[in-house]
Amino acid sequence: MKIETKVEKFTEPLHLESGRILEEFELIYETYGELNEDKSNVIVICHALAGSHHVAGRYADEAKPGWWDKFIGDGKTIDTTKYFVICSNNLGSTFGSTNPLSIDPSTKKEYRLKFPVLAISDVVKAQMRLYDRLGIKNAFAVIGGSMGGMQTLCYAIEHPTFAKHYLAMATTAYTRPWAIAINKLAIESIRHDPIFKNGFYKKDDLEASGLPGLAIGRMAGLIAYLSPGLFNRKFGRDYASTDGLYELFGRFEVEKYLEYNAYSFPKIFDPLSYLYICKTMNIFDAGRNKDKLADSFDKVQGKLHLISFSDDMLFFPEEMEEIRDIMIELGKEKQVTYKMIDSKCGHDSFLVEVEKFKDYVSEILKD
Amino acid sequence: MKIETKVEKFTEPLHLESGRILEEFELIYETYGELNEDKSNVIVICHALAGSHHVAGRYADEAKPGWWDKFIGDGKTIDTTKYFVICSNNLGSTFGSTNPLSIDPSTKKEYRLKFPVLAISDVVKAQMRLYDRLGIKNAFAVIGGSMGGMQTLCYAIEHPTFAKHYLAMATTAYTRPWAIAINKLAIESIRHDPIFKNGFYKKDDLEASGLPGLAIGRMAGLIAYLSPGLFNRKFGRDYASTDGLYELFGRFEVEKYLEYNAYSFPKIFDPLSYLYICKTMNIFDAGRNKDKLADSFDKVQGKLHLISFSDDMLFFPEEMEEIRDIMIELGKEKQVTYKMIDSKCGHDSFLVEVEKFKDYVSEILKD
Numbered sequence: 001m002k003i004e005t006k007v008e009k010f011t012e013p014l015h016l017e018s019g020r021i022l023e024e025f026e027l028i029y030e031t032y033g034e035l036n037e038d039k040s041n042v043i044v045i046c047h048a049l050a051g052s053h054h055v056a057g058r059y060a061d062e063a064k065p066g067w068w069d070k071f072i073g074d075g076k077t078i079d080t081t082k083y084f085v086i087c088s089n090n091l092g093s094t095f096g097s098t099n100p101l102s103i104d105p106s107t108k109k110e111y112r113l114k115f116p117v118l119a120i121s122d123v124v125k126a127q128m129r130l131y132d133r134l135g136i137k138n139a140f141a142v143i144g145g146s147m148g149g150m151q152t153l154c155y156a157i158e159h160p161t162f163a164k165h166y167l168a169m170a171t172t173a174y175t176r177p178w179a180i181a182i183n184k185l186a187i188e189s190i191r192h193d194p195i196f197k198n199g200f201y202k203k204d205d206l207e208a209s210g211l212p213g214l215a216i217g218r219m220a221g222l223i224a225y226l227s228p229g230l231f232n233r234k235f236g237r238d239y240a241s242t243d244g245l246y247e248l249f250g251r252f253e254v255e256k257y258l259e260y261n262a263y264s265f266p267k268i269f270d271p272l273s274y275l276y277i278c279k280t281m282n283i284f285d286a287g288r289n290k291d292k293l294a295d296s297f298d299k300v301q302g303k304l305h306l307i308s309f310s311d312d313m314l315f316f317p318e319e320m321e322e323i324r325d326i327m328i329e330l331g332k333e334k335q336v337t338y339k340m341i342d343s344k345c346g347h348d349s350f351l352v353e354v355e356k357f358k359d360y361v362s363e364i365l366k367d
Numbered sequence: 368m369k370i371e372t373k374v375e376k377f378t379e380p381l382h383l384e385s386g387r388i389l390e391e392f393e394l395i396y397e398t399y400g401e402l403n404e405d406k407s408n409v410i411v412i413c414h415a416l417a418g419s420h421h422v423a424g425r426y427a428d429e430a431k432p433g434w435w436d437k438f439i440g441d442g443k444t445i446d447t448t449k450y451f452v453i454c455s456n457n458l459g460s461t462f463g464s465t466n467p468l469s470i471d472p473s474t475k476k477e478y479r480l481k482f483p484v485l486a487i488s489d490v491v492k493a494q495m496r497l498y499d500r501l502g503i504k505n506a507f508a509v510i511g512g513s514m515g516g517m518q519t520l521c522y523a524i525e526h527p528t529f530a531k532h533y534l535a536m537a538t539t540a541y542t543r544p545w546a547i548a549i550n551k552l553a554i555e556s557i558r559h560d561p562i563f564k565n566g567f568y569k570k571d572d573l574e575a576s577g578l579p580g581l582a583i584g585r586m587a588g589l590i591a592y593l594s595p596g597l598f599n600r601k602f603g604r605d606y607a608s609t610d611g612l613y614e615l616f617g618r619f620e621v622e623k624y625l626e627y628n629a630y631s632f633p634k635i636f637d638p639l640s641y642l643y644i645c646k647t648m649n650i651f652d653a654g655r656n657k658d659k660l661a662d663s664f665d666k667v668q669g670k671l672h673l674i675s676f677s678d679d680m681l682f683f684p685e686e687m688e689e690i691r692d693i694m695i696e697l698g699k700e701k702q703v704t705y706k707m708i709d710s711k712c713g714h715d716s717f718l719v720e721v722e723k724f725k726d727y728v729s730e731i732l733k734d
Contacts, residue, residue: 018613117613177602177621178595184622185552185586188629191616192579194561212559219552220587228545228683235544237652246385246484248646249558254544255551262555279615285604316595 001074001081003057005030007096010129017119023105027130028096029053029088032072033080039136043078044127044163045087046144046151049221049277050269053089053096056080070354077358083140090147091126092118092276100199100272113199115276120147120284124154128162138162141365145169145350146315147277150284153304153323157286160301165365167305169350169357170312172319173293174285179314182224183278186217190271199272210266214274219262227311227346294326304336305364307357309343309350337364368441368448370424372397374463377496384486390472394497395463396420396455399439400447406503410445411494411530412454413511413518416588416644417636420456420463423447437721444725450507457514458493459485459643467566467639480566482643487514487651491521495529505529508732512536512717513682514644517651520671520690524653527668532732534672536724537679537717539686540660541652546681549591550645553584557638566639577633581641586629594678594713661693671703672731674724676710676717704731 007028014022030053035041045055045068056072058065072078072085089097092115100115107114131137142163144152149171156166172179190196193213195205209215235254244250251259287293297304306324308317317340327336341356343349349356374395381389397420402408412422412435423439425432439445439452456464459482467482474481498506509530511519516538523533539546557563560580562572576582602621611617618626654660664671673691675684684707694703708723710716716723 020613113615117615174604176595177598177604177619178590180604180619180621181590181598181625184625185583185590187616187622188586188626189556189583192583216552216556216559216583219555223545223548223552228543231544231548237541237544237547245650246387248480248484248642249554250646252544252547252649254547255554258548258551259555275615279617282619283612 001032001057002034003030003032005053008130008133010126010133012129014122014126014129016116016122018117020116022091022098022116025091025098025126026096026102027088027091027098027126029086029130030055030066032056032085033083035084035134035136040138040140041083042131042136042139043083043085044131044139044142044155045072045078045085046142046148046155047087047090048144048146048148049281050218050265051148052093053087055085055087067351068354071358077354077361078143086131088127088130090151090277091123092273092280094268094270094273099270100276101270112272115272117283118276118280120150120154120280121158123280124151124158127151128159139164141165141167143167143169144171146171146347147281149315150281153286156300156302156304157296158299160299163302165303165305166300167307167361167365168320169307170309170315170347172284172315173297173323174287175282176319179224180282182220182314183282185220186214187275187278189213189217189220190275193271196271201271206266206271209263210269211271212263212266214266214269214271215262217274218265218269219258222258222261224314225347227313227344229311230345233344293322294330297323297326297332298330300327300332300335302335303364306336306338307350307360308338308340309345309347309353310340311343311345312347312349314347368399368424369401370397370399372420375497375500377493377500379496381489381493381496383483383489385484387483389465389483392458392465392493393463393469394455394458394465394493396453396497397422397433399423399452400450402451402501402503407505407507408450409498409503409506410450410452411498411506411509411522412439412445412452413509413515413522414454414457415511415513415515416648417585417632418515419460420454422452422454434718435721438725444721444728445510453498453503455494455497457490457518457644459490459640459647461635461637461640466637467643468637479639482639484650485643485647487517487521487647488525490647491518491525494518495526506531508532508534510534510536511538513538513714514648516682517648520653523667523669523671524663525666527666530669532670532672533667534674534728534732535687536674537676537682537714539651539682540664540690541654542649543686546591547649549587549681550649552587553581554642554645556580556584556587557642560638563638568638573633573638576630577636578638579630579633581633581636581638582629584641585632585636586625589625589628591681592714594680594711596678597712600711660689661697664690664693664699665697667694667699667702669702670731673703673705674717674727675705675707676712676714676720677707678710678712679714679716681714
């Protein structure tokens with residue numbers, strides 16, 4: 001599989017939903033497979049909160065492959081011998097696209113808290129610029145889960161002729177207060193970390209292990225992305241060490257897991273970027289500026305495919321069923337498919353339980 | 368209704384489950400109504416993590432009454448014209464019973480991190496001392512929800528002839544990793560707060576608003592104690608102020624609610640006490656030291672009443688159904704009742720949806 005990672009710089013201003021303007025921006029993106037002659041074999045992948053453009057394959061120095069490697073590759077469900085797959089790092093994210101630590105051309109300093117709040121629409125609009133640059137006018141499919149699913153819904157509504165298929169998994173048409181509350185734990189934990197200094201932290205202070213406040217915020221996410229049942233099966237009440245029971249800080253296995261995964265996270269993720277992305281997710285509402293949500297979905301022209309996961313504790317199946325119902329009420333029953341996967345890994349099932357939906361995806365994307 | 372608040376000091380050592388000894392301890396407790404002549408009208412109430420001995424009635428300077436005032440009082444479900452109700456502040460808690468900030472008689476200094484880890488059994492054993500002091504040999508009922516329900520189960524198993532009825536709500540026979548994970552957010556958030564100083568914080572540093580790390584831990588609890596449905600109904604996607612949408616820290620109503628309730632909490636609750644109580648909950652396992660959980664419930668001699676709440680996101684109905692099933696398998700079907708309440712307020716339903724279970728409780732406790 002041919003993998004390429006590139007950066008494109010855009011110097012035409014990007015007018016944001018907020019009314020603010022990004023005078024210039026960069027997107028880092030990765031592609032898999034080869035673009036065919038008439039540029040008709042494109043599949044766009046949209047990544048989630050902490051994801052990146054590195055979707056599949058493995059770099060020489062990597063222990064783990066890209067985050068959806070089970071799903072995408074030569075001969076896999078999203079077959080890179082057939083399709084040209086592209087994923088950009090979301091605007092605002094920490095892995096190489098323009099974000100709050102980028103240089104504001106008007107001040108020649110890092111934006112920090114002067115970075116504009118981005119809507120999902122803005123993130124998608126920036127990506128459309130990239131396709132334009134690459135001469136790509138249409139995609140066969142746009143696919144994403146979680147925040148990537150929000151982008152997918154946004155593509156379906158706001159760029160209705162861009163793709164034939166829009167496949168959104170484990171997501172919602174509008175972020176509900178439960179998910180906002182979980183993001184709130186991260187926001188508060190980052191803000192109140194004294195090293196954060198209202199966004200003016202010194203990078204040197206972060207170098208060793210990043211911002212502890214971000215780790216705790218991430219821990220809240222790690223809990224919400226899994227499920228009680230998975231925790232029971234994975235950890236039970238086992239102790240990480242035998243002296244745990246009557247030691248105040250004696251650790252259960254589940255605590256060890258959370259510590260390991262939470263405290264390693266700030267080494268790779270910037271806290272300002274995390275704050276901005278939480279905000280982008282929180283304000284997502286496909287029905288904004290409309291009388292009702294149906295007015296937005298009435299714009300859909302492609303096929304909208306929805307997959308939910310039964311034990312998703314972040315975006316519940318009912319949230320995706322609401323979209324399906326709206327499509328049916330609009331008389332678009334031939335343009336919508338919906339399936340709830342009987343999942344065991346909570347919200348993260350879209351990443352880890354690929355076996356359970358890959359055949360179904362092959363079926364719905366077969367033409 | 369006659370309300371009395373008293374403190375009793377116990378100087379006989381309390382041998383703890385850990386093997387450690389509390390040389391002396393105090394319990395603050397509150398009583399409602401009058402103890403009858405043969406001391407046969409006692410109902411014991413056990414409180415939850417952040418609860419206190421102040422269960423019912425209203426002090427002169429109080430805006431809100433005690434935490435179960437809807438349930439307990441003259442002419443209420445737990446009728447204080449008939450019963451003598453008693454609730455002690457749990458050992459280790461912050462409201463007046465011996466806790467990590469109490470003076471260790473062996474050093475004449477505060478225990479701080481030298482305070483022993485307490486098991487639910489220890490908390491209950493201390494309470495049994497109190498009843499002994501008051502000449503109370505038996506109770507008509509022991510009632511509690513959440514961590515109070517753990518105590519109730521412990522009473523039923525370890526003090527099986529003490530009460531006639533044991534009513535446990537919204538609780539579990541053993542704390543599962545999901546609940547441990549939620550407590551973990553508080554533990555990490557407290558430990559990593561620089562003011563905490565590994566338990567040697569100066570009380571003056573806390574005076575203004577308490578420990579922010581505790582507030583964030585509490586916020587995690589506030590989310591887990593409610594439910595997605597309640598959040599939808601209560602907050603929707605409303606903003607607390609109109610300039611919220613594109614302001615990075617613009618607040619949704621749900622965020623305002625969480626901030627208010629979380630940041631007011633450390634003013635009344637000590638972080639060390641919170642850490643110790645989280646640990647006490649985390650290590651609760653009614654089946655510990657037994658081959659299987661059923662061996663513990665085989666000891667039950669009274670009537671064990673179980674109430675779960677359908678949208679409880681902390682201790683799920685299945686956890687209480689497991690206890691019911693064990694009782695039935697043990698041939699104790701006449702000693703167990705179980706009801707799942709169709710609730711709308713999550714875990715906290717046991718506190719706020721009293722209307723939905725009060726008649727049922729009257730029925731099961733009628734003789």
